[in-house]
Amino acid sequence: MTDTPTNPNEERKERIPALQALIDNPFLLLFIGVAMPTVFYIVWGIMEIVTIPVAP
Secondary structure, three states: OOOOOOOOOOOOOOOOOHHHHHHOOHHHHHHHHHHHHHHHHHHHHHHHHHHOOOOO
């Protein structure tokens, strides 16, 4: 018995790995590339504001 389909026009339904699906989607990469630095800098700014000492 072989793993090849009996009909040459049939394609095997293989599951695409999640990381490959992520890298194949340019709009998702663009969103992640904009969103991650934005969130990072917002959190960094909040941390900086919290660490400023209160004026006497």
